[in-house]
Amino acid sequence: MENDVAIEVEAMLEKAQPLFTTKCCCIYKVPHEIRRLNEDAYIPVIVSIGPLHHHGNSRLVTMEGHKQFYCQHFIQRSEASLSDLVSCLQQLEPQIRACYSEKIELTVDGLVKVIFIDCCFVIELFLRNYEGTTEDDLIFSKQWVWDLVSGDLILIENQVPLFVVEKIYNLAFASRLHGGGFPIFMRLASKRPLRNRGPLVLVGHTAFELVQAGLKFQVNKSSHCILDLEFEHGILKIPHIIVDDFTEVLLRNIVALEQCHYPRHHYITDYVYFLAQLVNSNKDANVLIKAGIIESMVCGNDTSVAKLFTDVDKNILVGNHNANYLQICNDLNAFYEHPCRTKIATLRRDYFTTPWKTATSIAGIVLLLLTVIQTVCSILQLRS
Template sequence: MEKREHASIDIEKLADTLNGKLRTLHPLSRKCCIYRISQRIRQLNESACSPRAVSIGPFHHGIEELKAMEEQKLAFLRDFLHRTEKSIMDFLLYVKDKEVELRECYAETISIESNEFVEMILLDAAFVIEFLLKCNRISSGGQSAYISSSIFFDLWPDIWKLENQLPMFMLKGLFELAMPMKGMPDELSLFKLIRNLKMDMVGCCLLKIEENFLEDCFSEGKHLLDWLRLCLQPPELHSQNEFKTATTPAITELEQAGVKFKVGSSKYFFDITFKNGILEIPELLIVADTEILFMNLLAYEQLNCSTRYSNDFIVLMNRLVRTRKDEEILIQNGVIEDYIWGKGGGTAVFQKLGQESDTKTDSFYYTDLVNQLNAYCGTPWNKWRAALKQNHFNTPWASISVIAAVILLVLTFIQAVCSVIAL
């Protein structure tokens, strides 16, 4: 009996403890938009998920390997304050007023106490804004407006990582609070500071997109990565039909069937089209940051979004570009620019990302495209015509030889007919 009473008391204590944990559990707000990347995606490439140079926001705050940038953040805050007539107290009060809303944007309880949290957000937000100002070489006369390309390429990838995001409303709010800024043209906005940076993978993706569309997306974006996602996706889905077959021919198979490849003319990055035997694919820059960018877009899409454009683009490219030969064909046609040749380039990137992508047959964005490609490859005449051209008309001299042979054959036939008539 005593044992049962003792067990009952222990269970009551356990229940109280568990109830206490449930009461303090961080509720997911509708404003939640910043997450830790799942382990199944992280295991593909840890360094593509975690910051390598600078911590922004609470998830990696205080990490020993990133502390070297903390002094640089203070220097950037000093330079940022030098540009404006506002005091540091103005900015601290602004962040403090938004503290509850800021914490709700993260998908887990942030255990950092209030003062440290407010200081961290101000330092990190000022760092991002000042970084953009320096990249645009805007000086207030009191500090350097120059940032080296090596520092840019060290820091820029970290700014786009999902776990390193700051809510967009905080970046916009501090920027607007700081205005007017010394040396800052009136027409230059936070959006334009980011838009002006076109020398990387992000710039390549946004190159053909209209300015008005980018700016509209910027007003809707929850953070920088979300803005990029909105910019890349088409305005609406293609008409959706069922797969006739889930198989997708690779680039080499398409070439053997006579398909031509061309840099996409669409202003939407994920828009891949096939018409009159020509497959148009957006220009794709394969650099060290390409994998980082697509991995973080994929992770964010799986955690927060109803659309699957990044996932479906990765799935399709993984099927099209299966071997180095496939990639070489796209390189020759100007579709891919590969700057990481020694590491397997785009083939390796899409094969790795494809491991954690999946195909939903009832909502795959490129269903119609895949059906069209399979139908084209399945037509014997297309393959015969392509084989004839590749084998007999691939050079001017080969073409001349074939034409000469045909003429000779025709003349021989005519001569034979004439001989029969003469008899």
């Protein structure tokens, strides 16, 4: 009599399949040992492409409706019928499934639906960019949305097989390819919109470092707007600002509003970005507090002030980087990098940072001067 367990094991082994084969697999789930260092680097933020992130992430649900809207427009412009396009994917389903390193927990029909919507979305996205029909489009009209979408499209886990996208594209526009008005898909995909951000506003040195080089900070009393920064004759004037426990909430919400609603006018965002570069530590915050620029009412120490600006500045999606701030940054960097001021800053940093170092340095300088004087006197005596 045959063993029942042996029969069950034999039946189970008949259904066994390898996780993936190197010949077919091209879309991978990042191994735990790599992804644990920075989980967010591999997870889409706004849009899922392919089956690996199709479920389980609530923040990706909102874009699903927009993907379907794109899909609808793609079908309307397609020469092939919806039935023909879907049939094409149904025939390719085993090959599609074999492209993923993870086991796809979707039925045949479920996987076909996911791949179809996502392929149509990607093609329609590239077509709209190619044709320039982007004025009233959510993705293209909001720079921050485009930045998130474009970032998600490059993620290794957030992909559909290229051969499938090309197959759908070629089927949909068979008569318009090869001189008929549409480029091949690879050329279409390579025409990506550039991020028009202009020169980067970058202060290369913190407030403390600039003071070490001889710069002076003053309150800009001639203006009632916190955005009015002025730099002239080695003096950086910044309007007075009161920083309290509510300031972070206020700045975060204004920055969020600018990111979402004012794609070309990020005044507060640029202001925060500028101050975050100036104020990196308690030493930097203390410089602005002593100058009367910052009036700190934060519960904590000066580090809390520095942390406030650097925290608000984190994960800012887009910035306008206005010309006035850019000029000030360039002037500040040029001021610091002047050879004389660089040497002054080095001397102050290496020899005059503490009272003990200052006393030791002065004693050394006096001793050196006395030695020189004694040497000169000795030479003069010998000559006489």
